[in-house]
Amino acid sequence: MKQLLSKISVGSLVVVMLVAASIGIFSVTSLQADETCMSPYMAKITGQEDFVYVLTLGVEGLGDGSDKLVTIDVRPGSKTYGKVIHTLSVGGRNEMHHAGLTDDRRYLWAGGLDTSMTFIFDIHSDPAKPRLHKTIKDFVAKSGGAVGPHTFYALPGRMMISALSNDKDHGGRTALVEYTNEGEYITTHWIPTEENKLGAKIEKIADGYGYDVRVLPRKNVMLTSSFTGWSNYMMDFGQMLGDEEAMKRFGQTVTVWDLHARKAKKVLHVPGAPLEIRFAWGPTHNYAFTTTALTSKLWLIYEDDKGEWQAKEVADIGDPSTIPLPVDISIGTDDKTLWVDSFMDGKVRLFDISDPFHPKPIYEKTIGSQLNMVSQSWDGKRLYFTSSLLANWDKKGQDDQQFLKAYEWDGHELTHKFTVDFYKEKLGRSHIMRFGAYSLYGKVPPSAVSN
């Protein structure tokens, strides 16, 4: 079987997997690993992940001060398990933030929220040593003024990029920008505003803000959430909390789009800066979760029995009056649990979401002095956490810990496996993680070859 597989080209495999994924041949249980929360169009790792790629913000005066892609070996039994095995500096501090894989999973795209530089890494030629394949320097000019490429979300043959700001005022009005997998600009979809509703039904307000983008293909639905513009996400967090004007400029909307037509249909009212969006996986589960960073609430975005998409606040995350600041979230593949990281208290909380309208907190653990991203394996057994939110929002002094921490989850308790100290390693601020594996490309690890 192995021999047969090795004869099939990677391209053919990708096509088969894409088709399979799109028509639902792969049931949830047939996949044993990979990260949850990825695009449904994407090729998936069907075994243990080999690497965690960490997008890292450069820190002035630390190491080479440059943003970089850091590769960490997570192969159990490997001599370098839990260690940094490769770093790739891209030059400059671009406020490197999120990254996403192409549908064929051969390339990892990462965006700088400050400079709007977009870096495309080749992760398939040698998954242990990614290399910089292409840099898009004219994202703002090509897109017609979108600033701050954020989410990179795989669509078939394309990358859908949600931006955060614009080049006219560095405020929150922004757009979705579409590129081919080859890195060629296709088009820009501006997010509805009060002045230009673009035909969308407005529930209360249309702020035109952006953040995350996710799709539910079988319902032809795409959702976008809303954060804030360059002036705020680049600003010192403490200064911003004391700036009354700045605090008025946070997103209050989730926009429902016709996925195929790329047309905004409805702007839901979700005040308090809704960030990450995660659709449920179940074939009849027509809903997604998001959390509002400032008001610390868990929201359900769902299709009602009339086929209309609605938003409903369904739970508090910690004590909202203390601003826990929920950031990344990760949904279990069985749609029964949701991990929620919160930045200010450094905690991860697990919610039972079996009843999506009544989530219940069932577990919590402090991971560090600050916490941002979480990635879990498809079987829910391995969780990885990183610490940096934004260069100027991260904690100051001793509490500015920068790490990747790996844990195992047995259904009851998180057990620490390893920590990489990103400051000690002179790397910088650790942000989003993405999984890599030799198996995706019909490759076997070098050690396996020698065996």
Add this chain to the structure above:
Amino acid sequence: MSPISVSIVKKKGVILCLVLFVLFFFSKSLISDELAIRANLDDLALKRTKKSHLGLPKVPFPDDNLPSVAKIQLGRKLFSDRRLSHNNTMSCAMCHVPEQGFTVNEIATAVGREGKSLRRNAPTLLNVAFMAPLFHDGRETSLETQVIGPLLAVDEMGNPSAGYLIEKIKQLDDYDDLFERAFGRGVSIETIGQALATYQRTLISTHSPFDRFYYGKEPDALTSKEKKGFHLFIGKAKCVSCHLITEEYALFTDNNFHDTGLGWYNSMVKPTADQFIRVQLAPGVFTSISREVVKSVGHPRPNDLGRYEVTLDLSDRWRYKTPTLRNIALTAPYMHDGSLSTLHEVVMFYNQGGHPHDNLDPLITPLRLSKEEIEALVDFLNILTGDNIQELVLDNRSEKIGNPGAIFHPKVTCPPIIGP
């Protein structure tokens, strides 16, 4: 090939030619329309620097930098070019947003390169031609040299050196010979400053309801409440002591420095006075958080001593330049640090007599205005907006924003100018 096939091919060819023909003329027509609009805007901009304006003096400009269309075009282009910053993110227009009164309404104090916190509110550039000295602390004397500081400041546009920036501009194709056409010589820190100064001197805005009432002798230009506000402005509220109005014109500033107590209070008292700050989480949703929490995620704000930082004269501590009140309705938030959100808050601040302390300007005393008087005064401040704001915004946005890899408008041709 059969005769029918040949006929189809011929027809297709004819249709294609027709389509291309229509497209060619359509695009040509669009381009010429665009050029005509831009030429008209250029013409209007040049006229603004030369004609007389109701309620304003003649626009001043130095003998060695007389205005021209070529200089205005170049200055406008430089003004909106984000490539003028080291990492291609900041242009002048990012802190002086045309649609936001040529300042920024969305943040109290400006944010610079890589998110560096600046200490002061970006002042409006509307009518900046009449302002001297420049900056809240008056450290600059001329618009021609004003830009050097922000271009090179590490926490603003962050260019490593003047020479670096000049070379960078020289290598940008879309600047081509624009400097030579405007100045008869190439890119230099001097010509960059002169072009930007020329453009900024076109940002004249007047003919407000106040101008029509006071200088245009139109008694109905103001409501009775606004007239009451005006009388308070020049009478009981004493605003006119610093925000000058003369018989010929009104700059609404004495271009001088005063200590209202705000700088002293926000530097010396406020940081330790309140243990908690009120934070808006969403419209109508607020919480209080301790200063300890704020400190955990924020660097302390550097002290700001105002005019003293320029003169090193102790009597200048916490003195700031009087801002113009023209177009004040468009330029919130207010004061040198943007710490007051509304005009009502500003009037209330002066009504209480500022923040009394040893150095307080003797002109600042409690005003004892009634609620109705405060409202009338605010109403008056709201009618100081010029009648051409849209024109100025359109004028600015007629130039594409400069970004790496940007595609620019075709150049508008204009006769080269020899000499200064």
